[in-house]
Amino acid sequence: xxxxxxxxxxxxxxxxxxxxxxxxxxxxxxxxxxxxxxxxxxxxxxxxxxxxxxxxxxxxxxxxxxxxxxxxxxxxxxxxxxxxxxxxxxxxxxxxxxxxxxxxxxxxxxxxxxxxxxxxxxxxxxxxxxxxxxxxxxxxxxxxxxxxxxxxxxxxxxxxxxxxxxxxxxxxxxxxxxxxxxxxxxxxxxxxxxxxxxxxxxxxxxxxxxxxxxxxxxxxxxxxxxxxxxxxxxxxxxxxxxxxxxxxxxxxxxxxxxxxxxxxxxxxxxxxxxxxxxxxxxxxxxxxxxxxxxxxxxxxxxxxxxxxxxxxxxxxxxxxxxxxxxxxxxxxxxxxxxxxxxxxxxxxxxxxxxxxxxxxxxxxxxxxxxxxxxxxxxxxxxxxxxxxxxxxxxxxxxxxxxxxxxxxxxxxxxxxxxxxxxxxxxxxxxxxxxxxxxxxxxxxxxxxxxxxxxxxxxxxxxxxxxxxxxxxxxxxxxxxxxxxxxxxxxxxxxxxxxxxxxxxxxxxxxxxxxxxxx
Amino acid sequence: xxxxxxxxxxxxxxxxxxxxxxxxxxxxxxxxxxxxxxxxxxxxxxxxxxxxxxxxxxxxxxxxxxxxxxxxxxxxxxxxxxxxxxxxxxxxxxxxxxxxxxxxxxxxxxxxxxxxxxxxxxxxxxxxxxxxxxxxxxxxxxxxxxxxxxxxxxxxxxxxxxxxxxxxxxxxxxxxxxxxxxxxxxxxxxxxxxxxxxxxxxxxxxxxxxxxxxxxxxxxxxxxxxxxxxxxxxxxxxxxxxxxxxxxxxxxxxxxxxxxxxxxxxxxxxxxxxxxxxxxxxxxxxxxxxxxxxxxxxxxxxxxxxxxxxxxxxxxxxxxxxxxxxxxxxxxxxxxxxxxxxxxxxxxxxxxxxxxxxxxxxxxxxxxxxxxxxxxxxxxxxxxxxxxxxxxxxxxxxxxxxxxxxxxxxxxxxxxxxxxxxxxxxxxxxxxxxxxxxxxxxxxxxxxxxxxxxxxxxxxxxxxxxx
Numbered sequence: 001x002x003x004x005x006x007x008x009x010x011x012x013x014x015x016x017x018x019x020x021x022x023x024x025x026x027x028x029x030x031x032x033x034x035x036x037x038x039x040x041x042x043x044x045x046x047x048x049x050x051x052x053x054x055x056x057x058x059x060x061x062x063x064x065x066x067x068x069x070x071x072x073x074x075x076x077x078x079x080x081x082x083x084x085x086x087x088x089x090x091x092x093x094x095x096x097x098x099x100x101x102x103x104x105x106x107x108x109x110x111x112x113x114x115x116x117x118x119x120x121x122x123x124x125x126x127x128x129x130x131x132x133x134x135x136x137x138x139x140x141x142x143x144x145x146x147x148x149x150x151x152x153x154x155x156x157x158x159x160x161x162x163x164x165x166x167x168x169x170x171x172x173x174x175x176x177x178x179x180x181x182x183x184x185x186x187x188x189x190x191x192x193x194x195x196x197x198x199x200x201x202x203x204x205x206x207x208x209x210x211x212x213x214x215x216x217x218x219x220x221x222x223x224x225x226x227x228x229x230x231x232x233x234x235x236x237x238x239x240x241x242x243x244x245x246x247x248x249x250x251x252x253x254x255x256x257x258x259x260x261x262x263x264x265x266x267x268x269x270x271x272x273x274x275x276x277x278x279x280x281x282x283x284x285x286x287x288x289x290x291x292x293x294x295x296x297x298x299x300x301x302x303x304x305x306x307x308x309x310x311x312x313x314x315x316x317x318x319x320x321x322x323x324x325x326x327x328x329x330x331x332x333x334x335x336x337x338x339x340x341x342x343x344x345x346x347x348x349x350x351x352x353x354x355x356x357x358x359x360x361x362x363x364x365x366x367x368x369x370x371x372x373x374x375x376x377x378x379x380x381x382x383x384x385x386x387x388x389x390x391x392x393x394x395x396x397x398x399x400x401x402x403x404x405x406x407x408x409x410x411x412x413x414x415x416x417x418x419x420x421x422x423x424x425x426x427x428x429x430x431x432x433x434x435x436x437x438x439x440x441x442x443x444x445x446x447x448x449x450x451x452x453x454x455x456x457x458x459x460x461x462x463x464x465x466x467x468x469x470x471x472x473x474x475x476x477x478x479x480x481x482x483x484x485x486x487x488x489x490x491x492x493x494x495x496x497x498x499x500x501x502x503x504x505x506x507x508x509x510x511x512x513x514x515x516x517x518x
Numbered sequence: 519x520x521x522x523x524x525x526x527x528x529x530x531x532x533x534x535x536x537x538x539x540x541x542x543x544x545x546x547x548x549x550x551x552x553x554x555x556x557x558x559x560x561x562x563x564x565x566x567x568x569x570x571x572x573x574x575x576x577x578x579x580x581x582x583x584x585x586x587x588x589x590x591x592x593x594x595x596x597x598x599x600x601x602x603x604x605x606x607x608x609x610x611x612x613x614x615x616x617x618x619x620x621x622x623x624x625x626x627x628x629x630x631x632x633x634x635x636x637x638x639x640x641x642x643x644x645x646x647x648x649x650x651x652x653x654x655x656x657x658x659x660x661x662x663x664x665x666x667x668x669x670x671x672x673x674x675x676x677x678x679x680x681x682x683x684x685x686x687x688x689x690x691x692x693x694x695x696x697x698x699x700x701x702x703x704x705x706x707x708x709x710x711x712x713x714x715x716x717x718x719x720x721x722x723x724x725x726x727x728x729x730x731x732x733x734x735x736x737x738x739x740x741x742x743x744x745x746x747x748x749x750x751x752x753x754x755x756x757x758x759x760x761x762x763x764x765x766x767x768x769x770x771x772x773x774x775x776x777x778x779x780x781x782x783x784x785x786x787x788x789x790x791x792x793x794x795x796x797x798x799x800x801x802x803x804x805x806x807x808x809x810x811x812x813x814x815x816x817x818x819x820x821x822x823x824x825x826x827x828x829x830x831x832x833x834x835x836x837x838x839x840x841x842x843x844x845x846x847x848x849x850x851x852x853x854x855x856x857x858x859x860x861x862x863x864x865x866x867x868x869x870x871x872x873x874x875x876x877x878x879x880x881x882x883x884x885x886x887x888x889x890x891x892x893x894x895x896x897x898x899x900x901x902x903x904x905x906x907x908x909x910x911x912x913x914x915x916x917x918x919x920x921x922x923x924x925x926x927x928x929x930x931x932x933x934x935x936x937x938x939x940x941x942x943x944x945x946x947x948x949x950x951x952x953x954x955x956x957x958x959x960x961x962x963x964x965x966x967x968x969x970x971x972x973x974x975x976x977x978x979x980x981x982x983x984x985x
Contacts, residue, residue, distance in 0.1 A: 168901025
């Protein structure tokens with residue numbers, strides 16, 4: 001069974017998984033609050049003067065601790081013409097500081113500045129396209145390569161990762177989405193202070209060394225994705241479904257934008273968005289909350305707040321026309337559908353989540369029973385109620401036909417299920433099943449510390465409340481069968497619809513000749 | 519979310535208290551890690567069913583895994599895919615008392631799950647349930663293991679699904695690369711190398727499933743790993759006896775594997791395909807479970823391609839910007855093993871990446887690790903040991919796996935000390951034995967028209983058509 005919303009769920013504790021008891025509150029510093037309502041886990045909340053929000057949950061079994069630091073900055077915050085900047089910066093955050101990944105920053109900086117000057121000239125020359133001077137391009141590229149070699153004398157490549165490796169890290173990684181960027185790692189719990197020291201230095205004193213090589217790595221990452229038909233399909237869906245809102249752009253960035261990104265761009269981006277006042281740090285594991293607060297004050301309090309420019313994001317205008325897209329690729333047929341949803345704060349959203357679950361969650365769902373088993377038209381068919389959380393996103397459908405059935409038959413069959421749900425509300429038992437699964441998923445989610453720290457940090461920083469999932473559950477309980485049908489009528493309609501078909505490459509010429517793909 | 523590893527390693531890595539730790543600049547030394555993994559409790563029912571138990575009352579949840587000694591390598595050669603269909607149909611084909619639809623309804627209404635699969639040498643079926651639903655979910659779980667009926671109509675659906683997946687098996691190049699390269703390395707007719715085909719799936723009948731199930735699903739061929747919210751071992755054992763006590767034991771045919779010799783001499787394979795990246799894998803000799811060479815090769819593989827700080831990542835990715843993923847790893851089975859090195863890079867620079875990877879393998883054979891690299895490599899295996907056991911269920915599953923695979927010499931408990939003991943000489947000897955690039959099998963999927971150098975510069979090329 002897939003997990004319900006795309007929003008990570010957490011929940012419901014019951015027994016004393018958490019060692020934090022009433023006595024602990026006395027030892028907590030002023031300003032720290034421990035959750036005492038037994039409906040929730042006893043999370044300790046604390047905010048530093050510079051705005052960094054801390055969430056701490058003591059959880060014991062093995063002596064480990066999991067940390068997630070989430071910033072409310074994603075690809076949608078990348079400036080016009082600079083898509084992919086948020087993701088490239090995330091890569092750069094592993095390149096060290098004035099003391100990490102370097103043997104002599106003062107000397108290194110002189111060369112880094114020269115690199116930037118040459119790189120800017122090179123970007124400008126490359127932007128001339130066919131008018132660029134071949135000789136000048138070659139000269140600039142050689143200068144850049146020579147300077148990068150010179151900088152190697154001072155760079156200690158991979159040091160941050162190596163130090164974490166020796167400390168015994170598990171899951172050291174980071175992720176960027178359209179909405180946010182998150183940095184995570186788990187360590188043996190007695191290395192908590194090492195984490196605080198490394199992370200605070202990383203975000204206070206970031207040095208974006210090896211920038212242009214890492215830009216090449218990110219281009220390789222994009223090429224890797226381009227070799228996967230699912231990526232091609234999603235890129236086609238979002239760039240067609242959205243006309244103005246930046247959800248139309250891929251998180252990895254358009255290749256042409258990547259070619260023009262400079263270290264100066266990344267530094268500017270860092271200054272604007274990477275402040276403690278734009279971050280939440282969640283710490284879950286075998287630690288004492290008072291000690292976590294003490295160490296966070298010691299290491300993070302000197303981190304100056306960021307400028308946090310207000311987001312300048314175009315609201316997506318209403319869609320009036322159906323959009324149908326054929327993608328030709330060397331792969332078997334598949335389809336993606338997207339319908340604009342109203343966004344998380346909308347009172348319609350809980351019914352839309354229920355709608356998605358009734359359609360496709362598990363083998364008792366309508367899609368499985370009727371499309372996979374009944375008519376056997378689908379190999380599989382899935383839905384998600386949303387694809388992003390800061391702004392209205394898409395109700396998403398992915399499905400593949402099972403031969404000899406065609407994409408057209410599959411599309412028709414999916415619409416028949418949607419229309420049936422508009423006409424006949426789901427049964428009370430169907431809705432009860434959704435709620436039961438949501439509750440069970442929320443309990444199971446508490447088992448893993450790393451996942452839990454991610455949920456706490458993301459819900460707090462992006463949705464404004466670490467208890468968001470409980471609130472959502474309460475809203476879902478209020479949904480009546482007819483609300484689900486009404487949501488289907490209101491949002492799953494042809495004028496709000498984008499569909500992308502992947503058709504085997506060999507059909508492309510044939511389709512062009514006929515003016516239509518079959 | 520990105521992940522650096524695209525393929526999991528063979529089995530476990532492990533053990534405990536370590537004096538090795540690093541210190542970030544400006545920080546006092548951190549203490550060692552004082553952790554010994556609990557053993558859990560082990561019982562054997564009268565019919566030979568082995569049960570590992572770990573009580574954990576922190577959440578009202580219970581997990582049970584059944585590990586059955588039945589691997590995909592035990593399929594009949596003309597019916598490759600039989601094991602996979604059999605295991606899938608335990609749940610999807612109904613049982614003596616429950617139709618498939620009833621199972622789905624009972625489980626999904628409760629937010630419970632039973633899922634599983636077959637791997638090369640193991641079948642594993644796992645149930646997760648809230649405590650309040652344990653009797654019902656365990657009843658279904660036990661019936662799936664003991665009394666599946668393999669409904670004919672559901673089998674047709676499952677076979678059609680497999681046929682569709684075969685049609686789609688070349689849609690993603692990384693999956694294609696691993697599958698096809700193993701096929702060449704072990705041979706199309708060796709169970710470690712084979713893949714199912716439309717003909718081998720179509721040949722499977724309901725009678726085959728019944729016979730396969732009857733031959734292998736026996737209590738004395740199964741280990742249960744149980745953790746969660748139960749009152750006592752006695753209470754859980756009584757419940758397990760009620761559900762599994764009357765399961766009759768019997769003899770089980772052992773796997774019969776044809777002999778295998780690791781390939782000699784350089785071999786290069788190409789599937790020419792227009793993709794944004796060229797996908798490259800280098801396969802080399804490895805060792806089976808219970809080989810002492812596991813330890814030096816695990817450490818070497820960590821130093822060579824175990825993460826961002828590894829030699830390959832630094833040279834190919836960070837310093838040259840040639841790849842997003844480059845890694846090396848060791849895979850072990852009961853009777854064989856192999857090492858692999860993997861990279862995705864643009865076709866226009868593929869030869870630079872491949873040349874550098876081969877040079878790094880050669881370097882490991884010629885030159886001992888520095889003291890510092892040895893120390894770092896050990897730390898980055900030993901210090902994360904505790905994460906082998908993040909939850910009670912994962913811990914008890916590791917304990918059950920240790921017995922299931924016949925891992926000897928208190929494998930989990932002595933792992934760290936065996937890593938700690940390794941010297942530069944041990945590693946150099948292992949590198950000479952396993953990393954000789956003269957016998958490497960190189961497999962590439964990519965657009966050869968864009969290659970910066972002909973692939974034949976790396977050895978005699980056999981071009982393959984994808985199918």
